Amino acid sequence: MKRAFEFLIERAIFLSGIASIIFVVLIFFFLLKEGLALFQTESLTGFLFGKNWYPISDPPRFGILPLFLGSLLVTLGAIVIAVPLGLASAIYVAEVAPPKLRDILKSGIELLAAFPSIVLGFIGIVTLAPFLKSVFHLSSGLTALAGSIMLAFMAMPTIVSIIEDAIVSVPKNYREGSLALGATHWQTIYRVVLPAASSGILAAVMLGIGRVIGETMAVLMITGNAAVLPTSILQPVRTLTATIAAEMGEAVSGSEHYYALFAIGIVLFIISFVINLLADLFLHRKAAR
Amino acid sequence: MVNKIEVKNLNVFFEGVHAVKNLSLEVKEHDILGIIGPSNSGKTSFLKALNRLNELYPNSRTSGEILLDGVRIKEIDKHSVRKRVGIVFALPLPFPLSIFDNIAYGPRMHGIKNRARLSEIVEKSLKAAAIWDEVKDRLQTNAFKLSGGQQQRLCIARTLAVEPEVILYDEPCSGLDPISTLKVEEAMQELKKNYTQILVTNNVKQSARVSNRTAFFLMGEMIEIGETKQVFTVPKDKRTEDYITGRFG
Numbered sequence: 001m002k003r004a005f006e007f008l009i010e011r012a013i014f015l016s017g018i019a020s021i022i023f024v025v026l027i028f029f030f031l032l033k034e035g036l037a038l039f040q041t042e043s044l045t046g047f048l049f050g051k052n053w054y055p056i057s058d059p060p061r062f063g064i065l066p067l068f069l070g071s072l073l074v075t076l077g078a079i080v081i082a083v084p085l086g087l088a089s090a091i092y093v094a095e096v097a098p099p100k101l102r103d104i105l106k107s108g109i110e111l112l113a114a115f116p117s118i119v120l121g122f123i124g125i126v127t128l129a130p131f132l133k134s135v136f137h138l139s140s141g142l143t144a145l146a147g148s149i150m151l152a153f154m155a156m157p158t159i160v161s162i163i164e165d166a167i168v169s170v171p172k173n174y175r176e177g178s179l180a181l182g183a184t185h186w187q188t189i190y191r192v193v194l195p196a197a198s199s200g201i202l203a204a205v206m207l208g209i210g211r212v213i214g215e216t217m218a219v220l221m222i223t224g225n226a227a228v229l230p231t232s233i234l235q236p237v238r239t240l241t242a243t244i245a246a247e248m249g250e251a252v253s254g255s256e257h258y259y260a261l262f263a264i265g266i267v268l269f270i271i272s273f274v275i276n277l278l279a280d281l282f283l284h285r286k287a288a289r
Numbered sequence: 290m291v292n293k294i295e296v297k298n299l300n301v302f303f304e305g306v307h308a309v310k311n312l313s314l315e316v317k318e319h320d321i322l323g324i325i326g327p328s329n330s331g332k333t334s335f336l337k338a339l340n341r342l343n344e345l346y347p348n349s350r351t352s353g354e355i356l357l358d359g360v361r362i363k364e365i366d367k368h369s370v371r372k373r374v375g376i377v378f379a380l381p382l383p384f385p386l387s388i389f390d391n392i393a394y395g396p397r398m399h400g401i402k403n404r405a406r407l408s409e410i411v412e413k414s415l416k417a418a419a420i421w422d423e424v425k426d427r428l429q430t431n432a433f434k435l436s437g438g439q440q441q442r443l444c445i446a447r448t449l450a451v452e453p454e455v456i457l458y459d460e461p462c463s464g465l466d467p468i469s470t471l472k473v474e475e476a477m478q479e480l481k482k483n484y485t486q487i488l489v490t491n492n493v494k495q496s497a498r499v500s501n502r503t504a505f506f507l508m509g510e511m512i513e514i515g516e517t518k519q520v521f522t523v524p525k526d527k528r529t530e531d532y533i534t535g536r537f538g
Contacts, residue, residue, distance in 0.1 A: 099347075173382040177444075180342055181395035181451050182372030191394065196385055 031269065035262035038062065042256070047263060053227040053238075055247065055257040062260040064267065066229045070144065070237030073230050074219060077148025078155060078212045083205055085152070086159035093160070094167040095189055106164070113157035121218030124150040129222065136234055142224035144237040150218050155208035162207060166200020167193060199282070206279035210272060216241040240264050290317040292359075293455060293485040294339065299353035301334045301343065308334035310509040312353070316455075316502075321477060321486045323500030323517065325493050325532070331509040332489040336457045339487070340374035341367045357455070372399065375453035379460040381440035383432035383447075388424050391432045391443060395451035410450050418446035419476040438469025445476060456480065458488045462495065474499050493533050497521050505529045 038047065042062050050063015093105050128149060129141030170193050178188040194201070216239075224236020225246065244261050251258040294316040301309035309331040316322050324332050337343040338351050341362060355362045362370050372395075383391050392411040401407060411428070415421040420442040424435070432443055441461055448456060458477075462470040477486060477499055490496050496503050497517060504514040505526070513520060513529045524530045 171382070173378065173380065174384060176342065176345065177378065177382055177384065177447075178394070178398075179345065180340065180371055180376045180378075181398065181447065182368045182370075183395070183398040184368055187398050191398070192384055 028269075031262060031265050034259060035264075035266040038256065038259035038263045042260070047260075048267075051229055053243070055251070055260060060256060062256070062263075064240065064243075064264060066227050067238055067240045067243050067264070068267070069230055070223070070227075071213065071239040071241070073144045073233060073237055074147040074151060074223060074239055075209060075212050077144060077233055078151035079205070079209060081148060081152035082155045082159055082208055082212075086156050086204070086208070087163060087201065089156070090160045090163035090167060091189060091194075094164045095185075095193070106161075109157050109160050112153070113161075117154055117215055117218040118221075120150055120153060121221040124218065124222045132234075138234060140224060140236060142222055142236055143234050144223055144230060145233045147219045147223035147237070147239070148233070150222055151212045151215055154215060154218065155211050158211055159204045159208040162204035163197070163201050166197040166204070169200070170196045202282055203279055206275055209275055213268070213271060213275075214241065216245045220245050240268055290319070292316070293318045293320070293357070294487075295354075295356040295359070296339075297354040297356070299335070299338060299355060300351065301331065301338050302350045303334055303343070303346065304348050308509055309338065312511050314504065314511065314514055316485055316487060318485050319481055320502055321481060321488060321500040323496030323503040324487065324489045324506055325491075325496050325503060326506035327532070328491070329508075330506040332506050333459055335506075336376060336459050336487065336489055339455075339457060340371045340376055342371065342376065372451050373453055374455040374457065375448035375451065376457040376459065377441070377445050377448055377461050379463050381437060381444045381464075383435070383440055383443055386432060387429045388432050388435070388443065389428040392447050392450045395447060399451060414446040414450040415443075417449050417476070417480060418442045419472055419479065420446060436469070438465045438472060441465060441469070441473060442476060445473070449480075453484070455485045455487070458486065458490075460489055460491055463491060470495070493535075505532060507532070 047062055047064060048068075049065055050061060051065050052061040052063045053066055054061040089109075093102055093109075097105060124146060125142070128146050131141065132138065132143060132146055133141030174192050174196055175188055178192045179185070183191070219239050220242040223238065223242065225238045225242060226236040227238045227243070228235075230237045244264055247257070248261055251261055292315045296312055296314050299309055299312040300307065312331075312335065324335070326332055334343065334349075339355060339362075343349045343351065344367065357365065357370070357373065362374075365373075384394060386394065389411055392414050393407045396407060396410050401410070412421065412425075415424060420439060423439060424443075432440065435443060441464075445456075445461070462473055465473065474495065477488065480486060488496065488500055500517050502515065503517045503520040505512045505520065505524075505528075507528060513524060513526045515525070520529065521533060524533065
C-alpha cells in the first residue's frame with residue numbers, strides 16, 4: 001500500500017515536471033509552423049528590413065523595421081531611465097536608509113509591482129501624455145518617451161528588489177575591511193560593494209529588459225501606435241508586442257497577415273532568448289572566475 | 290618611551306552585554322601588547338573601540354576615553370582614526386580584486402592616483418608583510434587564488450599600505466597552519482621597528498613568543514597586565530596562572 005502510494009506520488013511529480021517542458025516544446029513548434037508559413041510568399045529580408053507595415057493594403061506589406069525600431073526605442077528609453085534610478089534607489093534602501101524606513105520603502109516598491117500594467121498605462125494616458133504634450137509642445141503626448149517612462153516604472157520594482165538583494169548579500173566583512181582602512185561609506189559602496197554585487201546587478205538589468213520588451217498593454221495604450229520609422233523619441237511609435245495584440249483579433253486565421261503576426265512572435269522569442277542567454281553566460285563566467 | 294595609546298575607564302556595551310568593563314591601560318610606542326583570555330572576554334570589542342569600528346554596529350555603545358598620541362579619538366575624524374589605527378581580522382578576507390588592487394585599495398581611497406607611487410607602496414607593503422617573494426610575479430591574479438596564510442599576510446600588507454601608526458590584530462592566526470603562523474609572527478617582529486601593535490590571540494603561546502607585554506582579559510575585565518616574561522613566569526593573579534597553564538575551564 002505504502003509503496004503504491006510512493007509510486008503514484010513519484011509518477012505525478014514526474015508528469016508535472018515533464019508537462020512544462022512538453023508545453024514549451026509544443027508552443028515553440030506551433031510558433032515556428034505558423035510563423036515560417038509567411039516566408040512562402042514574403043522574403044526574409046523584406047520582412048526584417050522592410051520599411052512599411054501595411055498588412056491590409058493591396059498588395060499587403062509586411063516590413064517590421066518600424067515596429068522593431070519602435071520596440072528598441074521604447075526599451076532603450078525605459079532602461080536608460082529605470083537602471084540608474086533603480087540602482088540608486090536600491091543603494092539607498094540597502095545601504096543608507098535607517099532600518100524602519102527601509103521596511104516601508106521595500107513594501108512600497110513591492111506594491112508598485114502589484115499594479116496591473118493596464119492601470120499604469122491608463123494613468124499614463126490621462127496624466128503623463130498631456131504633461132509631455134505641454135512640456136515639449138507636441139501635437140500628441142502619446143509618444144515613445146511616454147511609453148519609456150511608463151515601462152521604466154514597471155521595470156523598477158524588479159530592478160530595485162533584485163539589486164537590493166544582491167547588495168545585501170555582499171559579505172559584511174568586505175564593508176568592514178574597507179571601512180577599517182579609513183575608506184568612507186560611499187567609497188566602500190562604490191569600490192567594494194557594487195563590484196562584488198555586479199552579477200546580481202546585471203541579472204536585475206536583464207530581467208528588467210525582459211519585462212519591458214514583453215510588456216504589451218501599457219505600450220499599446222500610450223505610445224500612439226503609429227507604425228512609421230521613428231526618428232525621435234518624441235514621436236508616436238508602435239512596438240512588436242503592441243502590433244500582435246492590436247491586430248490578432250482582426251487577422252483572418254490562415255491569412256498572410258495572420259502568419260506575419262506569428263513571425264513577429266518568432267522575432268520576439270529570439271530577442272528574449274538572446275537576452276536570457278547573455279545574462280546566463282555572464283553570470284556563469286562570473287561564477288567560474 | 291612615549292605612550293602611543295592611553296585608555297581610561299573604557300566601557301563597551303554590545304547588544305546589551307557589558308563587553309568591556311572599566312578598562313584602563315597604556316600602550317607604549319613600538320610595543321607589541323598581547324591580549325589573551327577566553328572567548329567572550331571583551332578582547333575584540335576592545336580592539337574595535339580603538340579604531341572606532343564598533344560605531345558601525347547600531348546597538349553598540351562606549352564610554353570612557355581613548356587617547357591616541359594624547360588626543361581623544363572621539364575628536365579626530367573617524368576615517369583618519371581608522372587610517373592611523375589599522376586592523377587585521379581573524380578571517381583573512383581580501384576584496385574580490387587582484388593582489389595589486391587589494392593593496393592599492395587603501396592608498397587610492399586616500400587620494401593617491403599616481404601609478405608609480407602606487408607600485409612603490411604595494412611593493413613596500415608586501416615586503417613588510419613578508420609575502421613579496423611569493424607573489425611578486427603574479428600581482429595581477431585574483432587574491433582568492435592565494436592560500437589562507439598568504440591571504441592573511443596580504444591583509445596585513447593591505448593594512449600597512451595606508452601607513453598606519455598602530456596595527457591591531459584580532460586572532461590573526463586562528464585559521465592558519467603552524468608554518469604560516471610562524472611567517473605572520475616573523476612579520477610582526479619585523480614591524481616592531483616602525484609600528485605599535487596590539488595582538489589579540491586565543492593562543493597563549495603566541496603571546497609568549499611575540500609580545501613584550503601581555504594583558505589577561507576575563508569576562509570583560511582586565512585581570513592583569515605586565516611584561517610578558519613576568520606574566521608568564523610569576524603571574525600576580527591566580528586566575529592568570531590557571532589560564533596560562535591550561536587549568537582554566
